[in-house]
Amino acid sequence: MRYQDLLRRSVRNLLSAKARTLLTAGAIAVGTFALTLTLGASNGARSYVNKIINSNFDPTELVVTKDTRAFGNGDNSTPPEYDGSFGSTLVPGGLETQIKRLSDDDLTKLKAIPGVQEVRIANSVSVQYITAPGQRKYVATVVPFSPAQKPDLLAGSVTQLNENAVLLPEGFLKVLGFDTAAAAVGKKVTIAVQKQVDQTGIVSALTQGGAPNAIADAQMRPSMHKDYTIAAVAKKPTAIISASEFIVYAQPKTAQALRDYKTTGSSDYHRYLAVNAKIRNGGDKATLTLVQKRIKALGYGAQSVEDTQKFLTQIVSVLQGIVTAFGFIAIVASLFGIINTMYISVLQRTREIGLMKALGMHKKDITKLFRIEAALIGLLGGLIGAVSAVLFGTALNPTIAQKLNLGDQRLLEFQLGQIVILIGVLVLVATLAGLFPARKASQLDPIQALRTE
Amino acid sequence: MITVKQLSKVYGKGEGLFTALQNIDFTIPTGSTVAIIGKSGSGKSTLMHIISGLDHPTAGQVLIDSTDLYAMRPREIDEFRATQMSFIFQAFFVEANQTAFQNVALPLEISGVALRERKKLVAEALDAVGLLDKSMVLAGNLSGGQKQRLAVARAIVNKPTILFADEPTGNLDSATGESIMALLFELNRTLGCTLVLVTHDNDLARRCQQQITIKDGQVSSIKSTSDRRAK
Numbered sequence: 001m002r003y004q005d006l007l008r009r010s011v012r013n014l015l016s017a018k019a020r021t022l023l024t025a026g027a028i029a030v031g032t033f034a035l036t037l038t039l040g041a042s043n044g045a046r047s048y049v050n051k052i053i054n055s056n057f058d059p060t061e062l063v064v065t066k067d068t069r070a071f072g073n074g075d076n077s078t079p080p081e082y083d084g085s086f087g088s089t090l091v092p093g094g095l096e097t098q099i100k101r102l103s104d105d106d107l108t109k110l111k112a113i114p115g116v117q118e119v120r121i122a123n124s125v126s127v128q129y130i131t132a133p134g135q136r137k138y139v140a141t142v143v144p145f146s147p148a149q150k151p152d153l154l155a156g157s158v159t160q161l162n163e164n165a166v167l168l169p170e171g172f173l174k175v176l177g178f179d180t181a182a183a184a185v186g187k188k189v190t191i192a193v194q195k196q197v198d199q200t201g202i203v204s205a206l207t208q209g210g211a212p213n214a215i216a217d218a219q220m221r222p223s224m225h226k227d228y229t230i231a232a233v234a235k236k237p238t239a240i241i242s243a244s245e246f247i248v249y250a251q252p253k254t255a256q257a258l259r260d261y262k263t264t265g266s267s268d269y270h271r272y273l274a275v276n277a278k279i280r281n282g283g284d285k286a287t288l289t290l291v292q293k294r295i296k297a298l299g300y301g302a303q304s305v306e307d308t309q310k311f312l313t314q315i316v317s318v319l320q321g322i323v324t325a326f327g328f329i330a331i332v333a334s335l336f337g338i339i340n341t342m343y344i345s346v347l348q349r350t351r352e353i354g355l356m357k358a359l360g361m362h363k364k365d366i367t368k369l370f371r372i373e374a375a376l377i378g379l380l381g382g383l384i385g386a387v388s389a390v391l392f393g394t395a396l397n398p399t400i401a402q403k404l405n406l407g408d409q410r411l412l413e414f415q416l417g418q419i420v421i422l423i424g425v426l427v428l429v430a431t432l433a434g435l436f437p438a439r440k441a442s443q444l445d446p447i448q449a450l451r452t453e
Numbered sequence: 454m455i456t457v458k459q460l461s462k463v464y465g466k467g468e469g470l471f472t473a474l475q476n477i478d479f480t481i482p483t484g485s486t487v488a489i490i491g492k493s494g495s496g497k498s499t500l501m502h503i504i505s506g507l508d509h510p511t512a513g514q515v516l517i518d519s520t521d522l523y524a525m526r527p528r529e530i531d532e533f534r535a536t537q538m539s540f541i542f543q544a545f546f547v548e549a550n551q552t553a554f555q556n557v558a559l560p561l562e563i564s565g566v567a568l569r570e571r572k573k574l575v576a577e578a579l580d581a582v583g584l585l586d587k588s589m590v591l592a593g594n595l596s597g598g599q600k601q602r603l604a605v606a607r608a609i610v611n612k613p614t615i616l617f618a619d620e621p622t623g624n625l626d627s628a629t630g631e632s633i634m635a636l637l638f639e640l641n642r643t644l645g646c647t648l649v650l651v652t653h654d655n656d657l658a659r660r661c662q663q664q665i666t667i668k669d670g671q672v673s674s675i676k677s678t679s680d681r682r683a684k
């Protein structure tokens with residue numbers, strides 16, 4: 001029997017029991033709906049993670065720490081021993097102040113490692129405030145800008161970002177009295193940074209000067225005010241550091257000057273939790289891994305962007321796995337629906353099958369007939385599920401993005417290729433489910449099937 | 454020519470053993486008409502099923518011309534049935550929710566005849582049974598006699614060499630039955646196909662060239678009517 005004839009007969013059979021066909025396909029559609037949305041959501045989450053990583057990190061860099069515990073993969077079985085030689089701010093002790101930090105010596109050592117091209121200090125500096133003439137003061141964080149970063153700019157250009165300039169996020173526009181991003185470019189903002197004083201600072205002040213003055217000095221904490229030109233305005237950054245802090249980008253030198261002013265005289269001076277080591281030919285994975293090993297061999301912690309990405313996507317993957325499992329359970333359950341429906345169909349069409357066999361139709365063709373029917377039910381269910389999921393997701397995307405504050409990012413990203421593969425798998429699985437009833441049909445005895453009375 | 458040699462069929466085993474056919478021997482010349490007669494339950498249908506390759510004999514042979522039917526593989530028997538044989542049943546077995554055309558096209562679909570050729574052959578067959586104008590009518594909307602005509606059209610559409618009819622008039626009133634029989638005899642003459650008619654109606658049987666009477670699974674008599682009477 002020709003394929004088109006088998007196909008035509010299958011379609012005719014499915015149409016002759018429309019309600020049954022739709023209900024059976026409906027069960028598959030539910031599972032497909034869940035799976036399509038899951039795929040869409042994980043695509044969205046992954047591309048969101050990638051977007052954050054790509055606009056904030058340079059993949060050819062490694063993040064290096066003094067403390068291997070910083071990435072949570074050092075030895076966590078014993079508590080760290082107290083070390084009185086370092087500490088920060090005014091809070092003595094506690095794990096936070098006991099994290100080993102990198103000194104200038106360490107930076108020199110790192111630079112000497114073959115393959116390390118450059119060591120960059122990427123740490124943010126929490127400044128006292130930012131303001132503009134005649135405006136109120138606002139909290140801000142200055143982050144050294146790296147050329148690998150690609151912020152979405154509303155106005156201005158990164159090339160204008162010299163040592164006396166800053167890159168402002170759009171959130172500051174209104175509060176600092178600028179109507180538009182374009183109007184802000186070229187204008188001045190003032191950044192104030194206050195000296196930081198800790199135990200070490202007080203002690204050294206006490207030993208150097210008169211006691212009352214030193215303590216008064218320490219409490220007065222002088223600040224430095226400096227004007228910067230707005231080089232460019234960036235869209236609300238897709239930053240993961242903190243939702244409440246607004247990041248102002250500045251040249252590394254500018255940031256370093258602010259940091260130095262802030263920390264001179266304290267134990268934080270030229271001490272870094274982490275630095276970024278740019279690797280020569282770091283785009284090559286093998287090279288990157290090799291240098292990472294060298295850095296680790298010297299007792300430092302080193303993490304690549306990929307490691308960070310893996311860590312972030314791991315969470316996405318776990319959630320995705322859970323929903324996928326439910327989707328698959330739904331599909332497996334609906335396969336029993338296909339088997340059941342097809343068995344009923346075989347029973348109802350016993351006579352017809354008997355006649356076809358009596359007229360010389362091969363067993364194989366009868367099997368094909370029912371397998372095609374099962375495949376068509378799978379295809380129908382898959383299409384209904386996938387199409388409704390895409391429609392549903394596309395309609396809801398703007399609302400979700402707004403609720404979750406994702407900006408331009410869509411939560412659900414559908415990929416045609418994935419959906420086609422999903423439906424393909426469904427059709428295949430449905431065909432397999434149809435195998436049992438198809439076998440039953442092909443093994444019908446035509447004499448029994450055609451027996452009257 | 455159909456040759457049946459020492460054919461036996463036993464159903465079941467042990468206590469429930471039942472011999473439906475025992476040592477059947479006869480020959481049917483190509484193009485002739487033959488009636489298999491006997492009471493209900495005597496084994497007529499079983500015999501027809503075995504001659505046509507639908508069932509399997511317990512012992513014995515069926516030769517169609519020189520081909521041993523049961524020496525063939527199942528697939529070849531299917532092929533043989535699809536191209537050489539046709540069936541007409543007492544209960545019509547037409548698909549009510551398909552059109553007359555679709556019903557008649559089934560054997561051609563099975564043997565993989567191309568669509569254009571199929572249309573031509575179906576039209577010829579429907580014309581031969583006088584149902585050409587009902588081509589697009591659903592079979593369920595036809596009368597009993599028309600349904601059996603449709604079954605006849607389906608049986609002749611693939612130009613078979615042997616036509617099996619198992620009590621073809623059993624569900625019809627005598628006038629309609631008579632018209633179907635007239636149609637079958639006419640097709641036997643015009644198409645030259647062998648007609649094997651299973652019936653318990655002696656009058657009908659006498660109109661065939663040969664009458665094979667079955668009694669309790671055995672041949673009780675084989676008679677030939679003179680050619681003149683059959684025509």
Ligand SMILES: Nc1ncnc2c1ncn2[C@@H]1O[C@H](COP(=O)(O)OP(=O)(O)O)[C@@H](O)[C@H]1O
Pocket residue numbers: 464465471473491492493494495496497498499500
């Ligand atoms: N599958 C079967 N199993 C057991 N006995 C059967 C089977 N098929 C037919 N028979 C028996 O064989 C005998 C002949 O049946 P059948 O050929 O249908 O008779 P007829 O067509 O002459 O009325 C009957 O007694 C019937 O009960």
Ligand SMILES: [Mg+2]
Pocket residue numbers: 497498499
């Ligand atoms: Mg019978």
